[in-house]
Amino acid sequence: MLHVSMIGCGAIGVGVMEILKSDPEVAFDMVVVPEAHMERARSTVSTLAPTARVVSRLGEERPDLLIECAGHQAIAEHIIPALERGIPCMVVSIGALSEPGLVDQLEAAARAGKTQVQLLSGAIGAIDALAAAKVGGLESVVYTGRKPPQAWKDTPAEAAFDLDALKEPTIIFEGSAREAARLYPKNANVAATLSLAGLGLDQTRVRLYADPGVSENVHYVEARGAFGGFELTMRGKPLAANPKTSALTVYSVVRALGNRAHALSI
Numbered sequence: 389m390l391h392v393s394m395i396g397c398g399a400i401g402v403g404v405m406e407i408l409k410s411d412p413e414v415a416f417d418m419v420v421v422p423e424a425h426m427e428r429a430r431s432t433v434s435t436l437a438p439t440a441r442v443v444s445r446l447g448e449e450r451p452d453l454l455i456e457c458a459g460h461q462a463i464a465e466h467i468i469p470a471l472e473r474g475i476p477c478m479v480v481s482i483g484a485l486s487e488p489g490l491v492d493q494l495e496a497a498a499r500a501g502k503t504q505v506q507l508l509s510g511a512i513g514a515i516d517a518l519a520a521a522k523v524g525g526l527e528s529v530v531y532t533g534r535k536p537p538q539a540w541k542d543t544p545a546e547a548a549f550d551l552d553a554l555k556e557p558t559i560i561f562e563g564s565a566r567e568a569a570r571l572y573p574k575n576a577n578v579a580a581t582l583s584l585a586g587l588g589l590d591q592t593r594v595r596l597y598a599d600p601g602v603s604e605n606v607h608y609v610e611a612r613g614a615f616g617g618f619e620l621t622m623r624g625k626p627l628a629a630n631p632k633t634s635a636l637t638v639y640s641v642v643r644a645l646g647n648r649a650h651a652l653s654i
């Protein structure tokens with residue numbers, strides 16, 4: 389039985405607990421959320437993981453695994469201290485790692501605690517192929533993200549475009565993955581994941597579209613290198629609870645937890 393503590397109880401956290409409540413090999417012992425969100429989280433957790441405690445920090449507890457499904461702040465607040473204490477961690481807010489120095493801090497914390505932090509693939513696929521291709525040498529990685537206009541609400545695109553009135557696919561950003569992550573932190577997870585697996589934040593090119601013609605989060609990747617090349621299109625269905633997040637992100641967390649908990653890993 390794998391004893392897991394979960395950071396975050398939003399669209400991803402709830403989706404993961406819903407699926408895993410029928411898995412006898414995974415137990416959620418604690419759910420970590422900020423004080424202000426504890427009451428809401430308690431009522432959700434009471435039905436999904438009735439034995440789990442809702443807390444605002446891990447304290448002295450030592451779960452088998454700590455999984456972050458919360459947001460950028462949670463990495464410095466919870467993941468780094470847990471790694472330093474030797475607790476293995478998984479991270480889903482990969483966009484946070486475009487902040488200068490944070491990847492190095494994560495690695496240093498894991499090394500100090502003699503443990504490991506796993507960065508999850510989330511909403512994008514072919515991370516295994518891209519990371520393997522990097523060994524032989526990559527020449528180019530280009531990522532195009534296409535989402536319905538309402539998925540860009542509360543981002544700089546809202547000030548620059550009348551999102552509700554868009555009739556055509558509209559480029560809202562073109563540049564490096566580093567700049568995309570700075571301007572669109574809540575939509576930068578895929579670009580940052582591709583960068584970390586591949587050519588890095590400065591060499592990975594990103595184009596983002598607000599497209600009234602799509603209802604899904606469409607991720608298109610073209611990679612070339614010594615291995616040859618690949619093109620990948622993912623059409624991720626957004627979660628009802630958060631249209632910025634594709635359902636595949638929930639499944640990627642469930643897969644990663646299953647791989648740690650079960651006898652067979654794939």
Ligand SMILES: NC(=O)C1=CN([C@@H]2O[C@H](COP(=O)(O)OP(=O)(O)OC[C@H]3O[C@@H](n4cnc5c(N)ncnc54)[C@H](O)[C@@H]3O)[C@@H](O)[C@H]2O)C=CC1
Pocket residue numbers: 395396397398399400401420421422425457458459460461462465480481482483508509510511512573574575577578581629630632633634637
């Ligand atoms: N790797 C990937 O492909 C993807 C990653 N994400 C990332 O996953 C994260 C969670 O996404 P959602 O569940 O959709 O968000 P959400 O907004 O629905 O839920 C966030 C949850 O985290 C909690 N939280 C916020 N700050 C916290 C902190 N400092 N400490 C503890 N708990 C905290 C909130 O109370 C809430 O329960 C976001 O950072 C998002 O950018 C989302 C989609 C894809």
Ligand SMILES: O=C([O-])CC(=O)C(=O)O
Pocket residue numbers: 483511533574575576577578579605624632633634635637
């Ligand atoms: O599709 C998703 O779930 C999230 C996404 O685009 C991103 O954060 O890069």
